[in-house]
Amino acid sequence: MLGTRVDAEAKRTARVLAGLATHARPVERTLALRQAAAAAEELVAALSALAPAVAGEGLPAESTSQSFFRVREGELSDQQAALHGVLVVHRGLEDLCEAPLSGADLALETGRDAASGARPHRRSTGRRP
Numbered sequence: 001m002l003g004t005r006v007d008a009e010a011k012r013t014a015r016v017l018a019g020l021a022t023h024a025r026p027v028e029r030t031l032a033l034r035q036a037a038a039a040a041e042e043l044v045a046a047l048s049a050l051a052p053a054v055a056g057e058g059l060p061a062e063s064t065s066q067s068f069f070r071v072r073e074g075e076l077s078d079q080q081a082a083l084h085g086v087l088v089v090h091r092g093l094e095d096l097c098e099a100p101l102s103g104a105d106l107a108l109e110t111g112r113d114a115a116s117g118a119r120p121h122r123r124s125t126g127r128r129p
Contacts, residue, residue: 002050002079009043013086030097037093044090047083054080 001007016039020032059074061067076084 006046009046013039013043033093033097040086040090040093043086050079053083
């Protein structure tokens with residue numbers, strides 16, 4: 001166990017992630033993803049308070065391919081492994097907040113703006129439809 005704060009934040013993050021709807025409307029999905037990202041961010045803060053993340057760039061590459069792909073191997077404590085894992089989850093959630101995940105999302109982005117009724121700008125190709 002890494003402490004009561006980490007334990008509480010880990011449980012809260014797991015609860016929020018478990019509650020994410022896999023099929024939701026874009027607004028609801030984005031709100032749920034932002035809540036999950038916020039929960040993961042709190043877990044990152046709790047783990048970072050114990051010790052900072054290991055900077056992989058500071059570790060030497062053991063081969064040319066490790067250098068090329070920026071891969072490093074090193075021993076991590078339980079706290080460091082947990083922190084790096086949660087950082088990956090947090091970045092993924094942040095990215096998903098803005099990502100269109102279905103054709104319906106793309107239709108919303110390219111269709112009529114519901115608030116203003118404006119149509120998206122179209123570039124003329126010089127050809128008639």
